[in-house]
Amino acid sequence: MNVYLDNAATTPMTSEVVDAMTTVLRSNFGNPSSIHSFGREAKAIIENARRSIAKLVNCVAKEIIFTSGGTEADNMAILCSIKDLGVNHVITTSIEHHAVGHAVDAAIEKYGVKLSKVKLTENGHVDLDDLVAILEANRADKILVSLMHANNEVGNLLPIKKVSEICRKYEAYFHSDTVQTMGHYAIDIAALDIDFLTCSAHKFHGPKGVGFLYVNKNLKINPLIEGGAQERGLRGGTENISGIVGLKTALELANEETASHQAHVQGLKTYMIERLRSEIEDVRFHGDIDPAHSLYTVLNVCFPNFKKQEMLLFMLDLEGVACSGGSACTAGANMGSHVLRGLNADTSRSNVRFSFSRFTTKEEIDFAMEKIHKIMKED
Numbered sequence: 001m002n003v004y005l006d007n008a009a010t011t012p013m014t015s016e017v018v019d020a021m022t023t024v025l026r027s028n029f030g031n032p033s034s035i036h037s038f039g040r041e042a043k044a045i046i047e048n049a050r051r052s053i054a055k056l057v058n059c060v061a062k063e064i065i066f067t068s069g070g071t072e073a074d075n076m077a078i079l080c081s082i083k084d085l086g087v088n089h090v091i092t093t094s095i096e097h098h099a100v101g102h103a104v105d106a107a108i109e110k111y112g113v114k115l116s117k118v119k120l121t122e123n124g125h126v127d128l129d130d131l132v133a134i135l136e137a138n139r140a141d142k143i144l145v146s147l148m149h150a151n152n153e154v155g156n157l158l159p160i161k162k163v164s165e166i167c168r169k170y171e172a173y174f175h176s177d178t179v180q181t182m183g184h185y186a187i188d189i190a191a192l193d194i195d196f197l198t199c200s201a202h203k204f205h206g207p208k209g210v211g212f213l214y215v216n217k218n219l220k221i222n223p224l225i226e227g228g229a230q231e232r233g234l235r236g237g238t239e240n241i242s243g244i245v246g247l248k249t250a251l252e253l254a255n256e257e258t259a260s261h262q263a264h265v266q267g268l269k270t271y272m273i274e275r276l277r278s279e280i281e282d283v284r285f286h287g288d289i290d291p292a293h294s295l296y297t298v299l300n301v302c303f304p305n306f307k308k309q310e311m312l313l314f315m316l317d318l319e320g321v322a323c324s325g326g327s328a329c330t331a332g333a334n335m336g337s338h339v340l341r342g343l344n345a346d347t348s349r350s351n352v353r354f355s356f357s358r359f360t361t362k363e364e365i366d367f368a369m370e371k372i373h374k375i376m377k378e379d
Contacts, residue, residue, distance in 0.1 A: 002320045003364040008152050008180060008298050008355035009324060013246070014205045020249040021207060024242040032239050033230065042241055049248035053212065056255050057182075059189040065213045065231050066244055070179040070200035072224075073213035074099040074146075076235075077175045077196035080221040081144045082111050087173060089114040089141035091134055093126060094342035095153075100146050100177055101338070114141065123288045124156045124343045128166065135170040143172040150180040153339040153353055154287025155298035157181075164193050173219075179203055179211075180295060183254035184262070189214060201243070205357070206250030210243030261358040266296040268356050272365050276301060279373070286345050299354045302346060306376050309350040316352075319371040324353050 004012070024045065030038030032046055046066070054061040067073045078100065081087045090104050094117050107113050116138070119130040126147055135143065145167050150157050160176055167174040175196035178187060183204025189197060200211035215221060215234075227236030254261070270291070276283045286300040303309065313325055325337065340347055354368070 001367055003322065003367050005321060005323045005354045005356065005360070005364070005368060007357040007360070008203075008353065010202045010208065011205045011357050012359065013202075013207060014250065014253060016253060017206055017246045017249045021242040021246040024245045028241060032241065033228070042239075045241055046239055046244055049244045052248050053251055056251055057187050057189050057214070058191070059214060060217055062232065063189075063214050063217050065215060065234050066239060066247075067211050067213055067235060068209055068240075069202070069211040070097075070177065070198050071099040073198035073200075073211055074175075074177055075103045076213050076221075076224040077198065077215075078103045078144065078146060079107060080224055081173055081175070081196070082107050082113055084221040085144075085173065085219065086142045087113065087144040089116065089138055089143045090146060091116045091118060091131065091143060091172070092146045093118050093120060095120065095124070095151055095339045096146065096148055097152055097177055097179070098338075100148065104146070114138075118147070120343065124151070124154055124286070125288060125293070126158055126163075128159070128162065131163070132166060132170075135166065135172060139170065143170070144175060145172050146175045146177070148177040148180070150178075150295040150298075151287065151339060152180050152298070153337060154300045154343070155289075155295035156287045157293050157295055160194075161192055168193060180297070183251055184258070184295070184297060186255070186258055195219060199247075201247035201250055204250055204254045207243050207246040210240050210247050212247070262296055264358060265356045265360065266291055268360055268362060268365055269296055269299050271362065272299060272354065272369070275365070275369050279369070280304065280376070284346075286340060286343060286351065297356050299356075301352050301354065303350040303352065303372075303376075305349055308375065308378060312350040312352060312375060315375045316368075316371060319374065321368045321371050323355075323368075325351060 028042050028045055030042040032039055032043040050064050051061045054064050090113055092104055108115055116134045119127040121127050147158055149160050164174055173195045177198050179200045182199040195216045197214040202208040223234050223236055225236045230236055230239055282304040284302040286302055288294045
């Protein structure tokens with residue numbers, strides 16, 4: 001048996017997504033920029049997908065810009081806000097995804113913008129009082145606040161509507177990386193009143209290499225990638241038609257049964273927490289595990305010390321359990337998790353991120369627990 005518990009890194013595509021993409025790959029090869037019938041047909045597919053996605057997240061179709069994924073979308077939001085909107089001060093945290101953190105670092109080096117990092121509470125939430133204090137002290141600056149909706153390693157959820165209200169009060173732009181929450185929660189962009197929001201299809205059973213950036217229609221930005229008039233002149237490059245169809249199909253499927261998927265996956269997460277607490281002495285959890293404040297797909301576990309703890313991930317893999325020690329984007333860096341460091345977590349122990357999807361089963365959790373016990377008993 002092989003069990004996949006690394007869904008925060010990527011998710012398997014559904015058969016419906018594969019079928020929808022295959023149909024396009026076989027039948028709709030035209031370039032959407034061509035004016036003949038093949039091109040017009042391809043263009044229509046893209047625009048129909050754009051309208052469908054906009055309806056699902058409650059925004060205007062022209063506010064959706066298709067990208068190669070979340071990283072490009074995050075970079076576009078941050079860098080274009082500086083280049084085109086005059087932002088000279090970015091407020092973020094030390095535990096954002098590197099797609100945000102590295103983009104901000106690059107902006108500091110290239111454009112000399114000011115950086116402020118919001119404090120975190122003891123269990124890893126953004127300290128909203130500190131956010132207000134920073135905004136209050138820097139009223140003269142043109143500010144972009146960039147805070148992720150859910151942390152990809154520990155799962156803490158941001159009160160995104162509250163942050164939006166704070167940003168509007170202080171006339172700051174607000175960008176949120178919703179890569180881990182899009183397709184898992186019902187997101188109403190109009191109700192959020194946000195400026196930028198990012199999405200990546202492969203986090204909710206869609207294809208890799210495609211996502212979108214939502215840009216509030218009241219903002220005027222220029223393309224980050226030059227080279228053509230695609231995406232209404234905002235993103236050069238021939239569109240990934242099959243990927244866009246896969247994104248649309250995956251998001252439609254995710255939104256059909258969001259509540260039941262959430263109940264199923266939260267039940268599995270709670271079950272694993274209960275088993276870990278009752279069966280392993282001194283086990284701990286990073287981040288907030290309260291379902292009201294935590295992403296239901298992610299569980300970050302801090303295991304007690306044992307002889308082979310440094311080999312835990314490797315040994316779990318050998319036993320047929322796929323999981324991770326943090327973000328897949330830094331898995332080969334051997335630097336440890338910047339998120340756990342930012343939370344001042346105990347990194348002397350084995351820290352494992354288990355992440356679930358609607359296809360995960362209770363039997364798979366039981367199998368993983370069996371293998372955890374086996375490895376720890378080999379001490």
